[in-house]
Amino acid sequence: MITTLRYSLLALLLTLHSASAVRQNGSKPLILNDCDVRGVQGKAKCGTIEVYEDRAARKGRKINLNIVVLPATGAQREPDPLFYFAGGPGSSATEDSPGIAQIFAKIREHRDLVFVDQRGTGGSNPLNCNFFDANDLQSYFGYFFPLEDIRKCRTQLEPKADLKLYTTTIAMDDIDDARAALGYDRINLFGGSYGTRAALTYLKRHPQHVRTAILQGVSPTNQLMPRDFPRDTERALQGVLSECVADQQCNTAFPNVKAEAQAVLAQLIKGPVEVEIQKPRSTERVKVKLSRDLAAEAIRYMLYSPVPASRVPLMIHLASQGNFGPLARAALEFRVNLVGTGSNGMYLSVTCAEDFPWIKPGEGERIAANTFLGDYRLRQQREACELWPRATIERDYAQAVRSDVPVLILTGEWDPVTPPSNGNSVAQTLKNSLQVVVPHGAHGLGGLEGIACIDNLIREFVERGTNKDIDTSCVNSIRRKGFAMKFQ
Numbered sequence: 001m002i003t004t005l006r007y008s009l010l011a012l013l014l015t016l017h018s019a020s021a022v023r024q025n026g027s028k029p030l031i032l033n034d035c036d037v038r039g040v041q042g043k044a045k046c047g048t049i050e051v052y053e054d055r056a057a058r059k060g061r062k063i064n065l066n067i068v069v070l071p072a073t074g075a076q077r078e079p080d081p082l083f084y085f086a087g088g089p090g091s092s093a094t095e096d097s098p099g100i101a102q103i104f105a106k107i108r109e110h111r112d113l114v115f116v117d118q119r120g121t122g123g124s125n126p127l128n129c130n131f132f133d134a135n136d137l138q139s140y141f142g143y144f145f146p147l148e149d150i151r152k153c154r155t156q157l158e159p160k161a162d163l164k165l166y167t168t169t170i171a172m173d174d175i176d177d178a179r180a181a182l183g184y185d186r187i188n189l190f191g192g193s194y195g196t197r198a199a200l201t202y203l204k205r206h207p208q209h210v211r212t213a214i215l216q217g218v219s220p221t222n223q224l225m226p227r228d229f230p231r232d233t234e235r236a237l238q239g240v241l242s243e244c245v246a247d248q249q250c251n252t253a254f255p256n257v258k259a260e261a262q263a264v265l266a267q268l269i270k271g272p273v274e275v276e277i278q279k280p281r282s283t284e285r286v287k288v289k290l291s292r293d294l295a296a297e298a299i300r301y302m303l304y305s306p307v308p309a310s311r312v313p314l315m316i317h318l319a320s321q322g323n324f325g326p327l328a329r330a331a332l333e334f335r336v337n338l339v340g341t342g343s344n345g346m347y348l349s350v351t352c353a354e355d356f357p358w359i360k361p362g363e364g365e366r367i368a369a370n371t372f373l374g375d376y377r378l379r380q381q382r383e384a385c386e387l388w389p390r391a392t393i394e395r396d397y398a399q400a401v402r403s404d405v406p407v408l409i410l411t412g413e414w415d416p417v418t419p420p421s422n423g424n425s426v427a428q429t430l431k432n433s434l435q436v437v438v439p440h441g442a443h444g445l446g447g448l449e450g451i452a453c454i455d456n457l458i459r460e461f462v463e464r465g466t467n468k469d470i471d472t473s474c475v476n477s478i479r480r481k482g483f484a485m486k487f488q
Contacts, residue, residue, distance in 0.1 A: 114182065118174070215408070223418075232418075
């Protein structure tokens, strides 16, 4: 347990305008220096902690984990910070810090916000891969994981990383080293998407150090990505289209939107359509071929957030009339800004070990049958995993996490990747959990009317350290801000 004196000294160290250092297991000390984080007011503390890449052997190569601490802004500081776990897998926690600092400004008044780039991401020996050819726009409309790029990436990464040592379990033990080096005893966890899998794994392995956990868009260890993506995307798509049918303005503009979705799918199943689009950051227009796979992928990613989801009926309507341009542009934007970024090598190290080996033969194809998304992602990711080193994971890795730590579970009603059923599943063994399903919500919740309700629930939960007697009635007032009738 952290002593009062030790915590007082830590608080002083974190506020000094000079370097601060905490020694970690006799290795190089953790040094935190004043730094500026763009978009965040006041000085942050930045540094690195050194850990063995092979934690089991405790010898060989060491890697640095990148850390950003945003010290509490108020006079009264609580000893338990909020640790943020990024999504992906492959996203950088420290790169998300400006946005998280805004969302959790009230929490930060009394608690430090801590961001540690998980091994393989951000500034922690990132496993970055370069996909697609910027000079060939059609390359963005091909494989999700281009196989030749996968081979090149493996060759480039293996001299600096053992690709079997970047799984979630290993990474969460890193995080606990960071917690200890920073001098915190108990911490509050916030994870979104894959970050919930990371947070659950941390809770499972280090329960004595967890005060509370917030899970938004739950991805449990037995989800087996991307097996269920087609089913969950179909559920979200039909949910959003049904909302359009029930909305007078949307239904008037697109009275046959569900039939149009089927017609668009039927046309794309016959073969790709040729579309002329403008090259990014250029006035040049080029022709590309848009396949069913890429069109469906674009719809899926639009469903990730309420605002883009509100444009899905419009996209489908235009495509049904032969105008596939907006859908092709959306597909390109997601490939450039989402699929082609982040630590894709880390994504493969995680999913090729923790997910794919446990998908039964034919199971994914059966789930994908008669869905808008289809099974392309399953097929293409399986081929990529055949080229990637596969780690051995613990036998009990996929077993449900059992805990009585207070947990707040948040799920968007029409989440296309981590639906409410995932939250229901983990809640069965998290005895002290409260699940809130956000009406009209998606994988993200931004852009909904009344969403401040969720921010207030999170703040109250963290402040009180319990979900008992929390009033969630404000959730019933959350609304979608209508559907897009045309492109602005």
